[in-house]
Amino acid sequence: MMDSSRFHAQVARIQQAIREQPGLDGWLFYDFRHLDPIAYRVLLLDPSLHVTRRWYYWVPAEGAPVKLQHRIEPHVLDGLPGEVRSYVSWREQQETLKAVLRSATRIAMQYSPMNAIPYLSRVDAGTLDLLRSFGLEVVTSADLVQQFEAVWDGAQLASHQVAAEGLRAIVDEAFGFVGTSLAAGRPLTEYGLQQFILSRMEARDLVTSSAPIAAVNAHSADPHYGPSAEGSASIRPGDLVLIDLWAKQPGPRSVYADITWTGFVGQTVPARHQDIFQIVRQARDAAVTFVQSRVQEGVFPYGWEVDDVCRQVIQDAGYGKYFVHRTGHSIGEEVHGNGANIDNLETQDARRLLPGTCFSIEPGIYLPEDFGIRSELDVYLSSHSAVVYGQPVQTELVAISVPAQ
Numbered sequence: 001m002m003d004s005s006r007f008h009a010q011v012a013r014i015q016q017a018i019r020e021q022p023g024l025d026g027w028l029f030y031d032f033r034h035l036d037p038i039a040y041r042v043l044l045l046d047p048s049l050h051v052t053r054r055w056y057y058w059v060p061a062e063g064a065p066v067k068l069q070h071r072i073e074p075h076v077l078d079g080l081p082g083e084v085r086s087y088v089s090w091r092e093q094q095e096t097l098k099a100v101l102r103s104a105t106r107i108a109m110q111y112s113p114m115n116a117i118p119y120l121s122r123v124d125a126g127t128l129d130l131l132r133s134f135g136l137e138v139v140t141s142a143d144l145v146q147q148f149e150a151v152w153d154g155a156q157l158a159s160h161q162v163a164a165e166g167l168r169a170i171v172d173e174a175f176g177f178v179g180t181s182l183a184a185g186r187p188l189t190e191y192g193l194q195q196f197i198l199s200r201m202e203a204r205d206l207v208t209s210s211a212p213i214a215a216v217n218a219h220s221a222d223p224h225y226g227p228s229a230e231g232s233a234s235i236r237p238g239d240l241v242l243i244d245l246w247a248k249q250p251g252p253r254s255v256y257a258d259i260t261w262t263g264f265v266g267q268t269v270p271a272r273h274q275d276i277f278q279i280v281r282q283a284r285d286a287a288v289t290f291v292q293s294r295v296q297e298g299v300f301p302y303g304w305e306v307d308d309v310c311r312q313v314i315q316d317a318g319y320g321k322y323f324v325h326r327t328g329h330s331i332g333e334e335v336h337g338n339g340a341n342i343d344n345l346e347t348q349d350a351r352r353l354l355p356g357t358c359f360s361i362e363p364g365i366y367l368p369e370d371f372g373i374r375s376e377l378d379v380y381l382s383s384h385s386a387v388v389y390g391q392p393v394q395t396e397l398v399a400i401s402v403p404a405q
Contacts, residue, residue: 007079010044011065017147018061018108025104026060027141028131036110036122038338042148043080051076054093058082058100066100068093098134107131108141116347117142119338142351150332150339151356156255157380160331160358163248163257164378164390166204171261173200174214174243175400178235178265183403188235190214190227197245206247209335213244213260220262221372223325223364237402239265240273240371246335256335258360259390260376263398276319276365276373277397283313283363284375287327287342291353291379292386300381303340303349303359310363311345319365328360331378355383373397 018024029039032054040047043057053070057077065082070093074086085100087093101107109131110122120142131138152160177196181188193214201208215225216233220242227233235241246258264273287310294301307327314323328342340351342359353359362376375394380387 004079004081007044008081010042011059011081014042014059014144014148015061017144018059021108021144023106024061024108024139025106026058027108027144028101029057029059030109030123030127031055035124038110038120038122038145038149042145043077045077045080049076056097056100060104068096068100094130097130101131101134101136104136106137106139108144109138110145111138111140112142113140117341117349117351118347119336120145146339146351146354146357150330150337151354152255152332152358152380153356156253159249159251159254160257160378160380161389163206163255164259166201166206167245167247167257167259168390170197170200170204170245171243171259175241175261175263175398178241178263179400179402182235182237182265189232190216190219190235191229191232193235193241193243194227197243201245201247205250207250208245208247212246213242215242215372216240217371218369221366221368221370223366223372223374235265237265240373241265241400242372242374244374244376248333248335253333255333255358256331257378257390258331258335258376259378260362260374261394261398262373262375263400265400265402267399267401269397269399273371273373274397276367276371277375279314279317279319280363280365280373280375281395283310283323284361284377286310286313287361287363288377288379288386288388291381295381295384295386298384300352300354302352303342304344306342306353306361307344307349310342310361314363314365322365322367323363324366325364328362328376331358331360353381355381357381 031039053073055076056068058066067077067082068085071086071088087096112121115121197212216239219225242262244260248254248256287306290309310327326343326346330337330339339357340353341349343349358380364374366372377388377393
């Protein structure tokens, strides 16, 4: 027999969160063939369920939830509390859904106005048309989702600390590997460095969703460059090297760390490289300081505000057009999580950063056909502080020495 106690406890949490949202009557979960993975995670449903028909789960701010599912798939929402209703025809589906929502006027769904937060935008336009035809106002569930998808518990924070410390050590190992390989006369490519980083992750019992970035010179000016086994650039003295690595522990509910460092192969770093790095570092540190000061004041900033602070430093230095991505992203069980992003460029993320969440700060300046510098660290928010794990953070462009043999 299925233990439904955890489902009841989760729904109680959901209802409490709904009641904390002014003027919200409830949260409507909807899925068709796994279009909404967020719904499965928030409701603690098995993501491998065989689902071929539409289902709805209405969680009102007060009162009992209601399940609406097709008669040939009556067990999709088993375990979740609430009244069970079923349908067969499309007319019956629409009429029953309207009846379920009759007492509501303002409901939340996985919908993002103007697709401002594409991570959240899971409800199709036709379903929104249907609900609006009932006279309902559909609002975004962004802040609700953030509470259930992005807020960490103590075990998750501990897993992040392990991952951050592991990645920080791998950075030193990777730059050391570059130096010793070249000193020994062993050819080394970007792909070879990437594979070394992956081997060090495995040695530290860390896993990653995709291979890390290892890029030299002009390739480092491509923010999402990934080396391949064939055709990746060789690493030689006088090259700038960028590595971006993300990983987590393999256990359930573990969360990621994600950092980027840059180095120069040689004893003396060129002044231009160092100058660009220092602008990026100052932008990074300005964003971190802004978040720390606001949190200490008890006012948690919006994601877009932090992006503005960081971006202004780079704009003032005359490199604004070369900072071509948002300042940072939410971090969770997926490396790009469903909390507030640090973004007022690609989107305007109007969600507040919440206690118990983590996000990256990763400004970059990318000079086409020349080189790119990015410096990335992760910030975890408690109720009263903003903390960066994986110390020490990068403060100078690393000079990668090639030991004499």
